[in-house]
Amino acid sequence: MIKKIKDININYIQYGKGKDIVLLHGWGQNLEMMDPIGKNLCDEFRITILDFPGFGSSDIPNFAYTISDYTESLHELLNSLKIDNPILIGHSFGGRVAISYASIYKVDKLVLFGSPFVIREKKGLKIKILKSLKKIKALDGIAEYMKKHMGSDDYRNASGIMREIMVKTVNTDLTENVKKIKVPTLLIWGENDDQVPVSEARELEKLLTDGALIVLPGTHYCYLENLGRVISILENFL
Numbered sequence: 001m002i003k004k005i006k007d008i009n010i011n012y013i014q015y016g017k018g019k020d021i022v023l024l025h026g027w028g029q030n031l032e033m034m035d036p037i038g039k040n041l042c043d044e045f046r047i048t049i050l051d052f053p054g055f056g057s058s059d060i061p062n063f064a065y066t067i068s069d070y071t072e073s074l075h076e077l078l079n080s081l082k083i084d085n086p087i088l089i090g091h092s093f094g095g096r097v098a099i100s101y102a103s104i105y106k107v108d109k110l111v112l113f114g115s116p117f118v119i120r121e122k123k124g125l126k127i128k129i130l131k132s133l134k135k136i137k138a139l140d141g142i143a144e145y146m147k148k149h150m151g152s153d154d155y156r157n158a159s160g161i162m163r164e165i166m167v168k169t170v171n172t173d174l175t176e177n178v179k180k181i182k183v184p185t186l187l188i189w190g191e192n193d194d195q196v197p198v199s200e201a202r203e204l205e206k207l208l209t210d211g212a213l214i215v216l217p218g219t220h221y222c223y224l225e226n227l228g229r230v231i232s233i234l235e236n237f238l
Contacts, residue, residue, distance in 0.1 A: 005076045011057035012050040012077070016042030019108070020086040021238075022078065023049040024094025026114075027166070030056030036224060037089065040231040045238070048083060050074075052094070054162050064164035067172045071100040087238060090115060091223060092196070096174060102185075103177035109238060110185040113223040116196045117174040117204055178207045186237050187213040188230060190222030 002009050013031060021041060023034035031049040038047035051058040053065060053073060061069070074097060078086065087109045090098030095115020102110050185208050189201040198215055205213040214233060218225035 003077055003080055005073050005080070008053045008061060008073070009059045010050055010053060010073070010077055012048060012081075014046065014048045014081070016045055016047045018045045019238075020083045021045045021047050022074075022083065022086045022088050023047065024074075024088065024090035024098055025049075025052065025055070026092030026094055027169075028055070029091075032056075033224075034089070034091065034094075036227055037231070037234070040227070041234065041238075045087070048078075048081065048086075050077065052097070054165060060161065061165070064161055064168060066165075066168050067096055067100050067174070070097045071104065074101055075105055087111070089113075089234075092116070092220065093169065096169065096172070099174050099177050099181070102183065103174075103180040107183055109183055110181065111188065111234065111237070112185065112204075113188050114190060114193050114196045114201075114220045115187075115204075116170075116200065117178055118200065119171055119173050120200075175207065178204060182209050184237075185211040186233075187211060188223055188233065189213065189215050190218035190220060190225070191215050192218060193220045193222065195220040 001012055001014065003012065011031070015038070021038070023031075023038055025031060025033045030051050034049050038049055041047060052070060053059060053061045065073070085106045085108050088098040088102060088107050089111040090096070091113040092115060095112040096117065098110060098112060099115065099117055101107065187201050187205055189198050191198060201213050201215070205211045216222045216226045216229065223230050
């Protein structure tokens with residue numbers, strides 16, 4: 001389904017019924033990466049998953065979005081879908097947006113998977129993403145899709161503005177946003193996450209008013225590598 005938000009067509013899917021859960025994917029990814037979570041929770045929750053502007057089947061922004069721009073785009077989308085006070089679940093880049101959103105707007109609970117919040121150097125992010133995905137057998141197809149898509153003419157033509165967005169993103173410190181979050185927040189991290197190390201998760205936990213950290217075996221994608229266990233944890237938390 002498509003909604004036009006701020007002159008940008010945003011692709012999203014919605015299924016299930018009950019309390020609203022909004023799932024936010026990581027950088028260079030699309031809504032398929034969060035669908036395994038949604039499919040396991042849709043019996044008791046209404047699931048909404050979107051492709052962020054510039055990713056998946058959503059339009060590329062016509063200017064270099066900041067985290068604040070992504071936050072406002074998300075807020076406008078949720079308003080248009082009549083979603084108020086949702087549970088936000090974000091991975092990596094999606095976690096950044098979730099942190100920003102939860103510091104401004106009303107949310108019921110927050111779940112973050114491998115979500116950076118401070119400024120740190122990022123090298124070879126695209127390669128790291130592809131290598132990590134290929135380690136997860138169930139996602140071989142998605143990894144191949146991403147490899148082709150990220151190397152396509154369309155991606156190269158759009159990469160200028162997306163590179164600008166990436167630079168703005170990794171140079172945004174969300175420490176003060178984290179301090180404003182008052183809702184119960186669950187952090188789920190891979191013990192071998194080499195993109196956002198557990199040490200950063202521990203810093204994040206200390207800053208939160210009501211936060212708890214669970215460290216699981218695995219990488220930056222531990223939420224998929226431990227899917228059954230993560231679903232069980234989420235069912236208890238939510």
